Amino acid sequence: SAVISQKPSRDICQRGTSLTIQCQVDSQVTMMFWYRQQPGQSLTLIATANQGSEATYESGFVIDKFPISRPNLTFSTLTVSNMSPEDSSIYLCSVVETGEKLFFGSGTQLSVL
Amino acid sequence: GENVEQHPSTLSVQEGDSAVIKCTYSDSASNYFPWYKQELGKRPQLIIDIRSNVGEKKDQRIAVTLNKTAKHFSLHITETQPEDSAVYFCAALGGGSYIPTFGRGTSLIVHP
Numbered sequence: 001s002a003v004i005s006q007k008p009s010r011d012i013c014q015r016g017t018s019l020t021i022q023c024q025v026d027s028q029v030t031m032m033f034w035y036r037q038q039p040g041q042s043l044t045l046i047a048t049a050n051q052g053s054e055a056t057y058e059s060g061f062v063i064d065k066f067p068i069s070r071p072n073l074t075f076s077t078l079t080v081s082n083m084s085p086e087d088s089s090i091y092l093c094s095v096v097e098t099g100e101k102l103f104f105g106s107g108t109q110l111s112v113l
Numbered sequence: 114g115e116n117v118e119q120h121p122s123t124l125s126v127q128e129g130d131s132a133v134i135k136c137t138y139s140d141s142a143s144n145y146f147p148w149y150k151q152e153l154g155k156r157p158q159l160i161i162d163i164r165s166n167v168g169e170k171k172d173q174r175i176a177v178t179l180n181k182t183a184k185h186f187s188l189h190i191t192e193t194q195p196e197d198s199a200v201y202f203c204a205a206l207g208g209g210s211y212i213p214t215f216g217r218g219t220s221l222i223v224h225p
Contacts, residue, residue, distance in 0.1 A: 104156040
């Protein structure tokens with residue numbers, strides 16, 4: 001499977017600031033997604049990162065809060081804007097390979113104080 | 114949309130015992146059912162999957178069964194080992210979607 005790297009792996013941020021998470025894949029992929037995993041919870045889809053166009057957001061997530069870029073088929077960024085403690089979560093990028101198989105990036109552990 | 118229920122939320126077993134985690138889904142169009150294992154502090158990893166044209170699939174100590182009529186599928190782990198301790202997520206997708214619906218997860222604890 002593709003190697004999916006995220007940076008940073010973890011960060012501690014102050015309330016009201018923004019953090020940009022990078023996701024790099026070692027091969028070109030069509031389908032790329034961003035997930036959030038709150039402590040002890042399941043995986044919640046934030047948005048589909050579309051190459052060359054605006055991301056498609058799931059209910060409850062908006063572009064102003066979670067802007068996403070996807071300049072090419074190997075890279076994407078997710079920004080968590082104007083952070084509050086409720087944004088403390090693991091953020092995961094993921095890609096689809098070989099039909100329907102979904103693989104996850106290394107994850108970013110975010111803590112907001 | 115699809116709804117996936119997963120049970121139990123926590124499962125505690127002794128090393129060497131078997132563990133079974135069950136999931137049900139609602140959308141009869143779903144045709145692909147992956148299982149993920151997430152160890153503490155790590156990413157979810159795909160461990161086994163099954164498509165709707167297959168009733169059972171095995172990979173060493175793990176197996177997955179699917180009952181399309183009843184819309185449920187299960188993960189079976191035999192001869193459990195402490196390193197099997199993790200959170201397991203089931204998922205379902207299909208009907209032309211590439212976005213899986215995940216269950217809430219099962220925390221499996223294997224006691225040595």
